[in-house]
Amino acid sequence: MRTEKDRAAVRDDSLRWRPRPTLHGRDYTSEEVWEQERERIWFGDWVCIGRSEEVAAPGDYLVRDLAGESIFVVRNREGLLRCFYNVCSHRGTKFLDDDARGNVRKAFRCPYHAWTFDLDGRLIGTPNVREDELFDRADYPLSPIAIGEYAGFLFVNLSPEPRPLMEALTDGAESITAFERYRMEELRIGHRLVYEVEANWKIVVENYNECLHCPTVHPELVQVVPLFRFGEVWDERTRDDGNRMVEGATSFTMTGRSELPKFPDLDPEDYGMYYGTYEFPNLMLNLHPDCVMYYLAFPRGPRHTTVVSEYLFRPEVIGGPDFKPQPVIEFWDLISRQDWEVCARAQTGVGSRAFTTGVFPRQDRFLFWFNEEYRLAMGRPPVG
């Protein structure tokens, strides 16, 4: 677990920084590392899989592929969230389709032999299995998975002994819990983009956490956030890792303006700020005065990541006359595509036999701390 001292070390970064090595090339390419990551990171602790609004009503369900395990979330009759492996307890069939979402009134039915399970995962129907077979349905429920919610985000934990969700969320050098004033639990998805990125998920995360690439890769972005011109992601004079937008900008768009109504009751300075924060392992959150956009990374193997990019707005704004989100979406979509292109280039390069490790200068220190967090999760010693 990250301590206060570690946190201070990330902040106290002025002159004492010395260059550190990046992860090894094989960490981005090898199947063996990927298998370890699946167990230790994706199945070993809390991971964000979406928003609770997607399973708002009893019977609503959502299927996700989490690092090769198909799982689903459902809201039960009492309104509680449940999560299970998408695996029939009869003979193992995957009974719901990938990325399916919908509503079942009472039960899920396996398409193979039509066994049915209720919203709490109990086996309730076994057609043609005779009563006198001494077969007790109670012995064959679906396999449950821990699920929790914070700020409207759904988190699942596939480990048999999950630690408290809040402990995981407040661990690490940065946390999404610093932004309660944005009342994210009230926000709703107004737009969704899905990107297929030809890069390891850690390259996507590392790219998110540095801005050394901003002047070259994002000429439009550095117009809106001047600090990014200098390759920095963190303005030491503002709190919560905020970055001030250019004078007069009140929205994260090409022009710095939008017609979207601003979020109510933020702190006065928030209306000119951009905040970005990362929650290990796969949630990258961007807060703006009128919109919240996050990336959710879903790795498909060592060389491919599906990135879901969702845009949150006030519910009363979505569908109303002022709902003109296009400038925000277009601006982020441009930045995203620029990023994915360089991520794919980076992936190709780190797979070369010429590459062992690279180097992190000071502006890359957040990547180093991400790597330290990664090493900790992987059971490797820290580089320090």
Ligand code: FES
């Ligand atoms: S495998 Fe699901 S009902 Fe037989």
Ligand SMILES: [Fe+2]
């Ligand atoms: Fe970028």
